[in-house]
Amino acid sequence: MTDAAELRERTRELLAAHPPATIGRRDFLEARFDAGLAWVHYPEGLGGLGAPRSLQAVVDAELEAAGAPDNDPRRIGIGLGMAAPTILRFGTDEQKRRYLRPLWVGEEVWCQLFSEPGAGSDLAALGTRAVRDDGGDWVVNGQKVWTSSAHVARWAILIARTDPDMPKHQGITYFICDMTDPGVEVRPLRQVTGEAEFNEVFLTGVRIPDSRRLGEIGDGWRVAQTTLMNERVSIGGMRIPREGGMIGALARTWRERPELRTHDLHQRLLTLWVEAEVARLTGERLRQQLSAGQPGPEGSGMKLAFARLNQEISGMEVELLGEEGLVYDDWTMRRPELVDFTGREAGYRYLRSKGNSIEGGTSEVLLNIVAERVLGLPAEPRTDKDVAWKDLSR
Amino acid sequence: MTTQTTQPDLLYSEEEEALRSALRDLLADHCDPAGVLARVESDTPHDRALWKALAEGMGLAGLLVPESLGGQGASHREAAVVLEELGRAVAPVPYLTSAVVATEALLACAGDEAKRLLRELASGRTVGALAVGLSAGPDGAYGVVRQEDGALHGELTAVADATAADVLLVPAEDGGLYAVDAHAVTVTPQVSLDLTRPVATVTFDGAAGRRLTDDARSAVRRALRAGAGLLASEQLGVADWCLTETVRYLKDRKQFNRPVGGFQALKHRLAQVWLEVVNLRAAARNAADTLATGSEDAAIAVAVAEAYAAPVAVHAAEEALQLHGGIGMTWEHPVHLYLKRAKADSIAYGTAGGHRAELAELVGLRPPA
Numbered sequence: 001m002t003d004a005a006e007l008r009e010r011t012r013e014l015l016a017a018h019p020p021a022t023i024g025r026r027d028f029l030e031a032r033f034d035a036g037l038a039w040v041h042y043p044e045g046l047g048g049l050g051a052p053r054s055l056q057a058v059v060d061a062e063l064e065a066a067g068a069p070d071n072d073p074r075r076i077g078i079g080l081g082m083a084a085p086t087i088l089r090f091g092t093d094e095q096k097r098r099y100l101r102p103l104w105v106g107e108e109v110w111c112q113l114f115s116e117p118g119a120g121s122d123l124a125a126l127g128t129r130a131v132r133d134d135g136g137d138w139v140v141n142g143q144k145v146w147t148s149s150a151h152v153a154r155w156a157i158l159i160a161r162t163d164p165d166m167p168k169h170q171g172i173t174y175f176i177c178d179m180t181d182p183g184v185e186v187r188p189l190r191q192v193t194g195e196a197e198f199n200e201v202f203l204t205g206v207r208i209p210d211s212r213r214l215g216e217i218g219d220g221w222r223v224a225q226t227t228l229m230n231e232r233v234s235i236g237g238m239r240i241p242r243e244g245g246m247i248g249a250l251a252r253t254w255r256e257r258p259e260l261r262t263h264d265l266h267q268r269l270l271t272l273w274v275e276a277e278v279a280r281l282t283g284e285r286l287r288q289q290l291s292a293g294q295p296g297p298e299g300s301g302m303k304l305a306f307a308r309l310n311q312e313i314s315g316m317e318v319e320l321l322g323e324e325g326l327v328y329d330d331w332t333m334r335r336p337e338l339v340d341f342t343g344r345e346a347g348y349r350y351l352r353s354k355g356n357s358i359e360g361g362t363s364e365v366l367l368n369i370v371a372e373r374v375l376g377l378p379a380e381p382r383t384d385k386d387v388a389w390k391d392l393s394r
Numbered sequence: 395m396t397t398q399t400t401q402p403d404l405l406y407s408e409e410e411e412a413l414r415s416a417l418r419d420l421l422a423d424h425c426d427p428a429g430v431l432a433r434v435e436s437d438t439p440h441d442r443a444l445w446k447a448l449a450e451g452m453g454l455a456g457l458l459v460p461e462s463l464g465g466q467g468a469s470h471r472e473a474a475v476v477l478e479e480l481g482r483a484v485a486p487v488p489y490l491t492s493a494v495v496a497t498e499a500l501l502a503c504a505g506d507e508a509k510r511l512l513r514e515l516a517s518g519r520t521v522g523a524l525a526v527g528l529s530a531g532p533d534g535a536y537g538v539v540r541q542e543d544g545a546l547h548g549e550l551t552a553v554a555d556a557t558a559a560d561v562l563l564v565p566a567e568d569g570g571l572y573a574v575d576a577h578a579v580t581v582t583p584q585v586s587l588d589l590t591r592p593v594a595t596v597t598f599d600g601a602a603g604r605r606l607t608d609d610a611r612s613a614v615r616r617a618l619r620a621g622a623g624l625l626a627s628e629q630l631g632v633a634d635w636c637l638t639e640t641v642r643y644l645k646d647r648k649q650f651n652r653p654v655g656g657f658q659a660l661k662h663r664l665a666q667v668w669l670e671v672v673n674l675r676a677a678a679r680n681a682a683d684t685l686a687t688g689s690e691d692a693a694i695a696v697a698v699a700e701a702y703a704a705p706v707a708v709h710a711a712e713e714a715l716q717l718h719g720g721i722g723m724t725w726e727h728p729v730h731l732y733l734k735r736a737k738a739d740s741i742a743y744g745t746a747g748g749h750r751a752e753l754a755e756l757v758g759l760r761p762p763a
Contacts, residue, residue, distance in 0.1 A: 254759055261762035269759060270750040274701045281676035281698075285404035292405060301669040370668055371661035375641050378656035 002040070002051035004058045010049075011037055011062040020068040029071055029105040032063075038071075038104045042088065046100050054291075071106045074338055078149060079103040079110035083157050085230040090174070090215040090223050099155070099176070111153035113144040113177060113201055114224070118394055121365050124168045124221055125384075125392060128203060130160035130175065138162075138175065138213070140183075140206040146359070150186045150199035151335065153179045157227060158208075159220045164390040171389055172220035176212040183207075193351045194331035197339050239287060240280050245306075246313040246349060247276035249342055253317060260320050272313050279305045297374040304366050307356035310341070314349035321346055402683040402695070403471075404676055410475045417454075417476060420447060421483040427728030430484055434589035434731075440558040445487045448476075449518020455493045456516030458501070458620075463509055465516040470620065474627035474682035481631025484731045486590040488521050488555035490628060495621040496522030499563050499571065502613035503606040507573060511561060511606075523559035524617050525574075525596055527552040531744020532619040532696070533752055538610075539598050541566040546574060546598040554742070556581045556594040563613075564596075564603060571610035572603030588738035590731055619696055622743035623681040626699035630671070630678045632736050633710035636729070637667050640714045647719075660717060667713055670706040677702050694756050701749040704740035711736040 018031040032038055033047045037059050042048025063070075073080055080103070087099055102108040119126040128142025140160055150156070156177040163171030177184070183206040188196035215223040243251055254261065254269055282305070286298050318325040329345045341352055357363040371377045384392055406414070424444050433441060449455035457473045459465020466472075473494055480489055497515050500508045500522070514520035529552060530536040539548035546564060556562065562579065564572045578601040586592040607613055641664055644655030654660060681699035684692040711733040715722040722729045740746065754760055 251757075251759060258760075258763065261760075263762060266754070266759075266761045267747075267750070270701075270754055273757070273759060274698055274750065274753065275673075277698050278673045278677045278702045281404065281680050282673050284401070285676040285679065288403070288405050294405075298672045301672050304669060305673070364662070367662045367665040368658065370665035375661075375664055375668060377641065377645065377661050377664065378653050380656060380658055381652070 002049050002055065004055055007037075007040065007049075007051065007055055007058045008062055010035060011059050015063070015066050015068065020066065025069040026105060026107070028069060030101070032068075033101055033104055037063075039084075042100075046088070046096055047104050071104060076103070076106050076109055078112050079108070079155075082112055082227045082230055083110040083155070086157060086174075086214065086223060086227045087176075089226050094211075095176070095214070103155075108154040109149055109152050111147050111149040111156045111179065112227070113147060113150075113156045113158040113203075114227075115146045116143060117145050121362055123224075124172070125389070125394070126159060126161060126172070127394070128158075128160045129164070130162050130173060130208070132162075132210075133207075136210050138173075138208045138210065140175075140177070140203045140208060142203050144201040144203070145189065145198075147186075147199045147201050148197060150179065150201050151188070152337070155179060156201075157214070159224050161389060162220075163218055165388050166218065167386055168384060168389040168392065169221045170218055172224070173217050174214040174220035174223040175208050176214060177203075177206065177208055178212075181206055181208075188333070188335060190333050192354065193348055194328075195334045195336060197336055240283060242277060242280065244280065245276070246310050246317075246342060246353070247273055249346070249349070250313050250317045250320070253320060253346075257320075260322060265316065265320055268316055272309065272316065275305075276309055276313065279309060297370075300366065300370050300374060303356075303360065304363050304370075307353070307363055310349070310353035310356050314346055314353050317346040318350050400687075400689070402680050402687070402689070402691075404679040404683065406475065406679075407471075410472060413472060414475050414479055416452065417448075417479045418482075420452070421479060421485060425483045425485050427484075427731065430486060430590060430731060431726075431728060434486060439486055439589060439592050440488060440555070441486050444485060445489075445518065445521070445558075448487060448489065449493075454489070455518035458494065458497050459512050459516035463516060464513045469686035470624060470682045471679075471686045474624050474678065477624050477628040478631035478634070478678075481628035481735070482635040484590045484632070484635075484728075484735050488523065488558045490621060490624065491523050491555040491591075492521045492559070493518075494624050495524050495617045496559075496563055498620040499524050499613045499617035500606070502609075502616045503571065505606060507604050508606050511573060514561075520560045521555070521558050522561050522563060523553060523556050524614065525550050525553050525556070525562045525564040526614055526618070528554040528591075528593055528738075528743070529741045529745075530614075530618060531748045531752070532615050532622055532693075534618075534744055534748060536565065536614065538565045538567045541568050541570065541572070541603065544602060544605075545600040546572060546603045547600060548598050550596045550598075552584065552593040553596050554591055554593050556596050557583050557592060562596060563606065564598070565610035565614055566603070569610055570608050571606045571613050573606055574598070574601050574603045578602055586738075588734045590735055591738065618743050619693065620685055622700045622749070623685045623692070623696035625739060625743055626674070626678040626681050626696075626703040629703040629707035629736065629739050630674050632732050632739070633667070633671050633674060633707045636707075636710040636714035636732050636736075637664065637671055639729070640664065640667075640717050643718060654717075663713055663717065667710050670709065674699075674703055674706045694753065697749040697753045697756060700744060701746045701753065704746040707736040708733075708740050 014035045020028050036049040038047035040049050040051040040056050041053035116126050130138045130140045158175045158177040159172050162173040183204045185202040187200045189198045189200050190196045289296050328347045456465030457468040461467040500512045515522045526536045537550050539546045559576050562574045564574050580597040582595045584593050647654045677699040681695045684695040714729050721727050
C-alpha cells in the first residue's frame with residue numbers, strides 16, 4: 001500500500017534526480033512516467049504505482065510547487081480521458097507498453113472515431129465496415145464525423161461494424177487506427193461559429209493489423225462503454241468560483257455598461273444569475289459527495305444544466321449589447337487547437353454554446369438517461385433490439 | 395462582488411441522516427396524507443399530538459436554542475432536515491413559525507423575558523408566533539400595532555399559525571417588539587389557501603405587551619431571514635414528495651396498454667423536475683449551512699435559495715397534479731395539499747422576485763437608473 005508520505009518522498013526523489021530547471025520537458029515527463037508518478041492509480045511499469053487515485057493530488061501538488069512542467073492535459077484530453085482507460089482495461093500487455101507512455105507524455109496525440117453522419121445519438125447503428133482479409137488484417141471503409149484533434153493525431157480509437165448480420169450492438173469491434181496510414185483522409189468541418197474545431201474523417205481501404213484490435217471481435221460496444229463512461233467522469237471535475245463561466249462575462253458587461261440596462265433584461269439577468277449560482281452549488285455538492293466516497297446520480301444533470309445556462313446567458317448578452325450585438329468578431333475559418341468557450345465575444349459564445357446541448361450526448365438523450373436510470377421509468381418500446389443491423393431502417 | 399471565504403458543507407452528516415430517518419418513521423406512523431386531509435377541515439387544523447411527539451418526544455422545538463436555555467444547542471442544518479421531512483408530509487405543525495421564526499426573533503432580544511420565552515418555546519409546551527404577515531420578506535415592510543401605556547391596539551393580518559400560538563411577538567409603531575399572550579387578543583382564522591399552515595387575523599384591543607427589545611426591526615429581519623433560508627428546505631421536501639409520488643404513480647398507471655411513465659414526453663418532464671430538485675438540494679443546504687455558521691455569505695445564500703426554491707416547488711407540485719391526470723384534480727388525492735403549500739410558500743417570507751431584487755443589491759447587479 002502506497003501512502004501519501006511515500007508518494008511525496010518519491011516525488012522529491014524524482015525532482016532531485018531530474019531537476020525540471022535543467023532537463024527538457026519531454027525528458028522530465030518520461031522520467032515521471034517511469035517513476036510511476038504519471039497516474040498513480042495505474043499499475044507499476046505503466047506510469048503508476050497501483051495506488052489509490054485520490055493520492056494523485058499529493059504528487060501534483062509537490063510537482064506544481066516545484067514548478068515542474070505538466071503534460072498539457074487539455075491538448076491530449078482524448079488520449080488521457082478516453083483512450084488510456086480503455087487500453088488499460090482491454091489492451092494486451094504489448095498494447096499497454098506500446099501506447100500508454102507516448103500518450104501520457106504527449107508525444108502521440110489521440111482522437112476518437114466514433115460518431116458518423118448516420119449514427120449520432122444512436123451510435124450503435126454505426127455503419128463503418130471492417131472486413132477481415134485473407135492475411136488476417138482488417139480493411140476499413142466508412143466516414144466518421146465531429147472528430148476533434150484528427151488533424152494532429154497519430155492514433156485514433158475506432159469502432160467499426162464487423163458483423164452486419166448480428167443485431168446492432170453485437171456486431172461491432174474496437175480498433176486502434178494509425179492516422180498516418182494511407183486511406184485516412186481528414187477534412188476540416190466548419191461549424192456555425194465560422195471556425196473548424198472538428199473534422200470529418202474518411203476511411204478508404206485503411207488496413208489495420210489484428211494486433212491493433214482492442215478486446216474481442218464483436219465486443220466493441222462493451223469496450224466503447226468504458227471509453228464513454230470515462231468521458232463522463234472527466235467532465236465537470238473543476239471547482240468553479242461564484243460568477244465563474246459565462247455568467248461572469250454577462251455580469252461584467254452589466255456592471256460596466258449601465259447605459260445598456262433595461263428592466264426586462266434586469267429580471268432575466270437576475271434569474272440567470274440565480275440559476276448559474278445554484279448550478280455551481282450543485283457541482284460543489286457533487287464534488288463533496290465524491291470526495292466523501294458517496295457518489296450519487298446528481299452528475300447526470302450537470303451537463304444538461306450548463307448547456308441550457310450557457311445558451312441562455314450568452315443569448316441574453318447578445319441582446320444586451322444592442323447595436324453591438326449586430327456585429328460578429330470574425331467569421332474566418334480558423335482551426336483552434338484548444339477551445340475556450342468564454343474566450344471570444346458574446347456572439348461567438350452564443351453560437352458555440354448551441355453545441356453544448358448536442359456534443360457528448362444531446363440534452364434529449366440525457367433526459368432519457370435521467371428518466372430511465374435515475375428515476376427508473378420504463379424505456380420506450382424498442383424496434384431495433386433483435387433485428388440484424390443490415391435490416392435496420394436508415 | 396462578494397466572495398465566499400470558506401466552502402460551505404453541502405452534505406448531510408450521519409447524525410443528520412439519523413435524525414431524518416427517525417423523523418420519517420414518526421411521520422409515516424402519525425402523519426399520513428389521509429389523516430392530514432381529514433384534520434385540516436376540522437376545528438383543530440393543527441396536529442397537537444404530533445407537535446408533542448416532535449417537541450417533547452424528540453426535543454426538536456429547541457434545536458436552535460442554546461443548551462443553557464433548555465434547548466438542544468444544535469443548528470440550522472438540523473432544523474433544515476426537520477423541515478425537509480415536515481414538508482414531505484405537509485405536516486400541520488407550527489415548527490417553522492415557532493421553532494424557527496419566533497425562536498430567532500427571541501434570540502435577537504437580550505432580556506430575561508426573552509430568555510424565559512425561549513425556554514418555553516424550546517420545550518414545545520408553549521407555541522410562539524411572530525405577528526408579522528407571512529408574506530413579508532427579510533428586508534420588506536410589515537404591519538405594526540399602536541402602543542399606548544403598555545397596551546397594544548390594532549390589527550395584523552395573514553399571521554401564520556396564529557391559531558396555534560400561546561404567545562405572539564408583536565412589532566409596534568414605537569420600534570419595540572412586545573410579547574403578548576394569545577388569550578389577550580382576538581385571533582380570527584382566515585380561510586387559507588394552504589390549509590396545513592393556516593393564517594389568521596390578530597386584533598389587539600388594549601392587550602398588555604411585555605417589551606422584549608427596542609429594535610424590533612433587527613429581530614424581525616433576523617427571524618425572517620432564518621425563516622426564508624429554512625423554508626427552502628421545506629420546499630425541497632414538498633418538491634421531493636411530488637416527484638417521488640408522481641414517478642411511483644406513472645410506473646403503475648397504464649394507458650394505451652403501457653405504463654404512462656414510459657412515454658418520452660412525460661419522462662422528460664419528470665427528469666426536468668428531478669434536475670430542479672437536485673439543484674434545490676444544493677441551494678437549500680448552502681442556505682442552512684451559512685446560517686448555521688453565521689457566514690457573511692448567509693444573506694446571499696438565503697436570497698439565492700429562496701429565489702430558486704419557490705418556483706421549483708410550485709413547478710413540482712403543478713407537474714404532479716397534471717401528470718396524475720383526473721385523480722390529481724380530486725379533493726381525495728393529497729396532491730392538492732402539496733400544491734397549496736407550494737403556492738403559499740412561494741409568497742411566504744418574500745417572493746422569488748423580492749429575493750432577486752435583494753440579490754441585485756447584495757451582488758451589485760443594479761437595475762436601470
